[in-house]
Amino acid sequence: MSVFSAQKITENVYWVGAIDWALRNFHGYQTSRGTTYNAFLVLGEKLTLVDTVKGAFYDEMMARIASVVDPSRIEVVVSNHAELDHSGSLPRLRESIKPLQIVASPMGAAALAEHFHWDASVTEVKTGQTLSLGDKSLRFVETRMLHWPDSMFAYLEDEKVLFTNDAFGMHLATSERFTDELDHSLVEWEAKKYYANILMPLSSIVKVLLKKLPSLNLDFEVLAPDHGPLWRKEPHQIIELYDRWATAKPTRKAVVVFDTMWQSTAAMARSIGDGLRHGGASAILMPLEGSHRSDVATEVLDAGAIVVGSPTMNNQLYPTVAEVLTYLKGLRPVGKLGAAFGSHGWSGEATSRIEEQLKEMKVELAAEALRHKYVPTTEVLEQCFAMGARLAEKLAQRVENSGE
Amino acid sequence: MTKYECKACGYIYDPAKGHTASGVAPGTKWEDVPQDWVCPLCGVGKELFEPVD
């Protein structure tokens, strides 16, 4: 009896991954609820493992496999994605069980070699190719840049399970394996956070894939991503959400992201927020002292405007604001309005730096920057309120023009 | 001649240089790059490129 056991997904598919309850930082993304690395055992005539887990969790995966079969009987290992959270256990697994075949996309084979500097021969599969497991078969779909050039999906037609690797996943550690066993709003929030922080810059590719999906003949009933719970009841829910997030239609929501030294920039932020609300928009204030960049990204995903405030410190942007702007720029949000504000002591460069960065991000500057020396007067706060109201009006216009 | 940028990874196709490693000669206009050509960095297709302004 092993300490860890496998969990049944469908008749012949078992989850044999690992639960990382403690993870709080996934390459810069704050994973407040941990994550899972999902690996799947397919009980075909040729015993097959789809993906592995992060290296440190090798023993957990092996114990879960051993609760169903002797791991040394595995003949095929499919590597859908070379990133180490999914391939990290592959070298040790290969040493230990000596599988007959390791399968990856052509770009995956190259990426695995560039990670492990090994001499393994990897069977390369392209979109549309199938691999017989004897009584069952796997069909592959390359999904380049979702998440890396090497990424692919594997489809087990016989049980209608689509293994989607990073796509449709979320960083959420749970003992349950299916989204329908969990609180729905939590699931949607974590899926959205994952999309915002991992897939937002790749939205145009997501759109192309979603458009192509019906023609791929994937009649799936279970979507099995490599992070977090699986989708089995209405798996199309998450596809509709991806469609919405990738399309990023205008909304009447604004994110006011700022930091403050002596509460002056904070006071301006609060007035802008009230102005936004007065103008009919929804405002979310994100003081960077308590907000992580990955939560800001999540709110930005479905916002129509990003309003950024920073004090000027030693002639520079405040470091937390510079950080969040760098991060957001990499996530390439599209179709947002923006504006800058901030309090300063003498030089006051921060607002123009913000505007430069927003322009680089192709955010449309929709109001003149508001900068003020030292503590804002009532008059300045009224200007902030008016800026918020004006932005709200522009957001409403945009929503109207988009015909929503 | 207009340059084109890969929206997935940021690679820029410069017609003046072409991309000889994948068989696209210098001086090849974007329109003349084969339809099945893929981004040399990340592998996505031509439909994910946009003109650089």
Ligand SMILES: [Fe+2]
């Ligand atoms: Fe990944």
Ligand SMILES: [Fe+2]
């Ligand atoms: Fe991953």
Ligand SMILES: [Fe+2]
């Ligand atoms: Fe590319």
